[in-house]
Amino acid sequence: MGFLAPWFLVGLAAIGVPVFVHLLRRNVTTPRPFSSLMFFERGIQSSTRHRRLRYLLLFVLRAALVLLAVLAFANLFVRRPVTAARGRLLLIVLDNSFSMRAGTRFTDAKQQALETLASRPPAERSQIIALGGQLEILTQPITDGAQLRSAVESIQSGDGRASFADLGRGVRSIAESEHGPIDLHLFSDMQRTSMPANFADMVLPNNVSLTLHSAATGVPPANWDIESIEAPVELHNPKDPKLSRVRAVIAGFNTPNAAKSLSLVVNGKAVATRKIDVPANGRATVEFAPLDVAYGFNRCEVRIDDSDALPADNISIFTVRRADPERVLFVHPSSDTRSANYFGAALASAPQGSFVLQSTPAEQTAGLDPSRFAFVVLSDAETIPSIFEHALEQYVAKGGGVLITLGTGSTNRARIPVWGEGVRETRDFARTGAVSVSKVDFTHSALAQAQPGTDIGGWADVRVFYAASVDPGGARVAASLSDGTPLLLDKQIGEGHLLLFTSGFENLTNDLPLHPVFVHFVDRVVRYLSGNLRLAGSALVDSYVPLRSAPGPASVLANTDVIDPEGHRPLSLGEARTAQTFRLARAGFYQIRFANGQDAVIGVNADRRESNLEPIPEDVLKLWSKTGSDGTQKNLSQDQNRTPVSLWWYVIMLALLTAVAEAVVASRHMGTQREAV
């Protein structure tokens, strides 16, 4: 019990008024004059008794009226147990992640879920949720047993990775709208890798009672998987010993020493087999070389020939695209040949490189068709023929990529070709001392690094002597110098991208070409601008593939197309014209046609963290179970499990009745006074 507006309790002081009138002044009566009392006699006892009774009743009514009025304004409320206010909700969560494919885990868990559903009271509301790569709510809170059972039976084992953090967030979201008690029954293998790094992400709301139904019993079974595959995305020369090879890592979980046989399958045909000894709970690497594949997309897989607890992770698929080397157009001023040399050397050293650099002076580009090149580099090109610039603009709009660098020639340049805007100012740091690169956005595809380190991925050692300052406008700043000057900007035009490097590649305006990070940078830029990053290779289940670069009017949008591993087209016609991204929901090969017309085949594998079948320790599970309403917090916050119910209406109605009674009694009293003499 409490008050929503306790400050109104100050009004209780008003009870002093009836107290003063009735108790303090109750013996004060107004004497009435009379001509003579010679015929009267005293009648104290009777009058006092009547007066006291009447005054006491009137006082009680008036004091009660004041009290009720104050309580009404203070908004008295009581806390009712949520069970009384709302019905219970049975929340059934069935884990259909990739690890549930091990043995009969998924079948057992589904059976347990059905049994729990059957044993619930018929009037109890229930909701079915599938926990896979995403938290999929299959039903609303309903009581229809047939619909609930159908929802449970419709859940199939998936390839996603379960995350108990997602489950915690989802349940907390449900609890925001469902204030009643929630009985959460989780049917899962309680995989350790499903736990988030922060336990707080798993904590459940106070009104949720968690019951765990583990589908994994006993010691976790031994399981081997193909942990990773290193294979070329594009292959130009099968005889190239550096690129034409596939390196697979096999890992064991709760496994003894074992000899394993691995096979490389290309387009359904085993082309090579290797035997290797895998240490207990260890890893081993197997290499298949050379990799001889046909032109086009080749669907490859590396498989462990033996079976184990989770056979599904014994295969890892990927795609290798064989094609002739693509040409890259490098446009430079006639006086600058160093840029092409440095860029070409870096391009040749790139591990995924399959490009041929075609260096051309700027004045000789009038007759070139940019669409014949993987992408175009404009290196400090002061001026380019307008016809070529127009062709470049159209090329970019259709999905092409252009890299622009601004060398010393940018001083007198009022306008940057293709970019559309001019140089705001040029900054010569040679006089004041070179500046370094201070900020690098490693989430950008052209700069992405797995583990950049404290030296900013190698960019910290780069010294810049000269740079042009360009207004970023709507472009994305991917890297900037220590003085704040943007170093690398990315502007999207249509389906294509423009990268603007505000310094040069000639080793005069900076020393970037002399650093190893330059090779990595060129490799990433080439793959980013050519679009080859997404054309082949492999991806993880539940990752997203961008189908188009930017949204636009429906009339000008090109169709995209996706064919899933089962050969179905998951996108409707409307989605095919408007969808920006596509979620790779299942393992297998996806065929994708992007909005820019490029085709891709992507091998999708389940997250290998699902291969570790070790369950969460019991103590952690107990701790998790106690975070809900059955835990220690239940005792600490019992009030929070109760919902406040305002008694305003009851109080105001009672006050009204009291006011009527007071009026009746008071009118009788006043009437007596008028008739007294």
Add this chain to the structure above:
Amino acid sequence: MQRFLDPQVLAGISSLDLLARTVVDGFVAGLHRSPDFGFSQEFAEYRAYSPGDDLRHVDWNLFARTERCYLKRYRGETNTQLTILLDASNSMQYTSGPPMKMDYARFIAAALFYLAIRNQRDAAGLIVFDDEVREYIRPSTRPGQLARLFAALEHASPQARTDFAKPFRHLQNSLHRRGIAIVISDFYGDPETVVQTIAPFRYRGNEVILFHILDPQEIRPAMSGPAVLVDLETEQRLEVTPEYTKTRYRERIDAHIEQLRARARAAGMDYQLLITNQPLDLVLREYLSLRKAEN
């Protein structure tokens, strides 16, 4: 002053006309004729002069015409005097609604003064008393007497307690002629004592009338709850209950009225109970009717 001369009241009294005047000597002028010839202005007869008659009464005009000496004789009037004793004690200011008992007494007194002076040309006087004589206007027929009486009534304000002994002693010492004394009071006192105090005046040949004025609430108090009452004269406080007023009090006030009426009649005095909610003219008419019946 005009409020005492309510035309409706006076019209009501005039309708009783001369029958009532004959009953009591001098109560209402013209109601009765004196057995003796006096010196009033109304001519009665001629009588032959005889030696020893007062020559002032000889009709010299007749003697001049007839050379006979006759004496003019007039029908004389009683020339009685009316004295009203008005109780102006505090108890007379009680009221449960207009008029106040004191005002009601003033109305009666004024009406009687008017009747006496204007209609009967009797002498009229006033004694206002409580426990002492507050105002005394000697009975007179002088011009302006009525105005003086009315002024005295105006100035008579209730105060102090009632004591009949003093004013009646004063009355007995002041009034030597026979007359009519009307006592207007609420007579809160022992009836025997009241009558014994007034009775000696009756023995001198005066006609004494007691007008007992009470408020309706004094006869039938209506109380639905207990109350504290304060005596207007003694300021005594008393807590009373409605049960008592409905039973015992009514018995006692009725007994008091009846005892007062009986004692007054026994002492040769007239008694009339007047309730302040009764019409004033009806009260006077009822009283005159009563006087007629007695005579």
